[in-house]
Amino acid sequence: MERKVRVRFAPSPTGALHVGGVRTALFNYLFARRHGGDFLLRIEDTDQTRYVPGAEEYIIRSLKWCGLQVDEGVGSGGAFGPYRQSERKALYKTYALQLVESGNAYYAFDTPEELEACRNACEEQKDTFTYNALSRSKLNNSLRLSREETAQALRSGVPYVIRFKMPENEELVLQDLIRGEVRFNTSLLDDKVLFKSDGMPTYHLANVVDDYLMQISHVIRGEEWLPSLPLHVLMYRSFGWEKVMPAFAHLPLILKPVGNGKLSKRDGNSMGFPVFPLQWTDPATNEVWHGYREDGYFPEAFINMLALLGWNDGTDKEIFSLQELCEAFTLERVHKAGSRFDPEKAKWFNHKYLVEKPDSELALLLGRQLLEKGIQAPAGVLERICSLFKERANFVSDICNDSLFLFRAPEHYEDKDVKKHWKEGSPALLKELYARLEQVTPFTAAHTEEVISAWITSGEIGFGKVMNPFRIALVGASKGPHLFDITEMLGKEETLKRLKKALDTF
RNA sequence: GGUCCGUUCGUAUAGGGGUUAGUACGCAAGAUUUUCAUUCUUGUAACACGGGUUCGAUUCCCGUACGGACUACCA
Secondary structure (H helix, E strand, O other): OOOOOEEEEOOOOOOOOOHHHHHHHHHHHHHHHHOOOEEEEOEOOOOHHHOOOOHHHHHHHHHHHHOOOOOEEOOOEOOOOOOEHHHHHHHHHHHHHHHHHOOOEEEEOOOHHHHHHHHHHHHHOOOOOOOOOOOHHHOOEOOOOOHHHHHHHHHOOOOOEEEEOOOOOOEEEEEEOOOEEEEEEHHHOOOOEEEOOOOOEOHHHHHHHHHHHOOOOEEEEEHHHHHHHHHHHHHHHHHOOHHHOOEEEEEOOEEOOOOOOEOOHHHHHHHOOOOEOOOEEOOOOOOEEOEOOOOOOOHHHHHHHHHOOOEOOOOOOOOOOHHHHHHHOOHHHEOOOOEEOOHHHHHHHHHHHHHHOOHHHHHHHHHHHHHHOOOOOOHHHHHHHHHHHHHHOOOHHHHHHHHHHHOOOOOOOOHHHHHHHOOOOHHHHHHHHHHHHHHOOOOOHHHHHHHHHHHHHHOOOOHHHHHHHHHHHHHOOOOOOOHHHHHHHHHHHHHHHHHHHHHHHO
16 A cells, blocks of 8 residues: 655755755655645754744745645644644654664763864874764763763763664665665764754754654655765664655755856855845845846746756656646656756746746736836736737846837947948938828838838838838837837837937937 | 765757667857847757677776765754
8 A cells, every 4th residue: 555645845944945945845846746645844943053034934935936835834734743843842852762772872971072082183193083883982972881870971961962873884775766776884874963962853863753753755855865864764773663764865966057066055146146036135144145036037937947957757848837847747757967057048948938928917027127117108018018029038127128218219329230220321211211200190010111111112222221220210229129010119209209319310 | 085976969958788869058050030039940069988798888887087965963
């Protein structure tokens, strides 16, 4: 009997959620949906020293913006709560003690200073200090101390931690859904702290206990966790939970577009693309980071782009709605290697979604942006602009900038375009054009084009000779949509005004 | 340093014992257009290296190189 699929996204509220985190959440979400399972959000805030106010709320808002609906967890409720580990604090000690009693863990009284000294001593001999089977008998812990000494230390309130007793020289062959078999020898691993002297569990304890208690069926997380997989598996074994141990899948990392290393939050501001879904202000430094949302990305495009970073469905299909992703996603098709993030491709994805959006929807967004520049326009005009400009834009802000000339007459003319298209005969032709335009009624795109085309054709003048300088007069440069769409939107009065101004200028 | 993971055009990837190694982004050229763009066409460019196994390897195995992660009382 297959058990119900339950996966969790378990971030630490230590700052904004970056794209790597969003992708981990996304893959968990897709996997849950694909299998009719539950997607949980658990907040792993066991390290009070790293807690950042606002981070948890940011995470919830980000998932929401991305359209990843949480079935259960912080902010959503559920039968397995609380879902914030700080609120589950009391629970973990029992489990740590259980491991001590079964001989799989022990008390350690070494102070941070003592451990630091050990590390330094080892380093001097070009060695790495490891708290393991070789060293633990010489250190200050309940394995070395007598039962009485340990009890005495505990009673007197000496700070202690609980460490996992890593078995010696055991060959572990573990399964990863993405990587296949992964082998470890336990002798190379160390006795990780499970329970800290501040009374809080470490990630390892809290994570395993909660995954067990919350009946998680699949752990889908970043590759940075692969090295602690043996510890986690051994813990399940020590607890006697092997039968319900989740399956593991370690996702490849997202790397910087250029240079070495994984994508970090610094890259965003220095390389000119966002690394966060939403704008984030670091409460400690007041530093502000742009988000994909603020840069004009549609959440669907953002999600689509992230999904294709390290995954594909085996066909050439690249544009997927969230629904389609839910249906197509499988862990088997997740790439093993880390992927470099490509900001250009991200823009392309947004372009694809922009073009597909109804003009009425884009018009609303465009209206808002134009308003910020002090420009107001009726809905009909905005829609017309969107339909005319979106093909050449990646973002609504591109449409906004490209269409500004419709509302503001050009203040200067592009030198290189003028040089190329404003010829000796241009003034005479444009004067003639001016006279003819004055007569055009109605001033619609179709009719104006008909009249002007007839004139150009019959006079054997050549379209380029008229249209190019005409465009410069109206737009200020050699760009923009179909010229007669522009004249219609400008209206006769404004069109003539701009024509006259250009004639006066050159 | 140690452990683990990885390596197909610049990037994201498909593929897989015999292929003209496919696609997308980017870039370039051409066509179209009154401009820019769009669109269309074409081009550009890859199996990290060295050994095996094999009739044959880019594909399987082993090394090397390179990249990455981890190596905290952080997650």
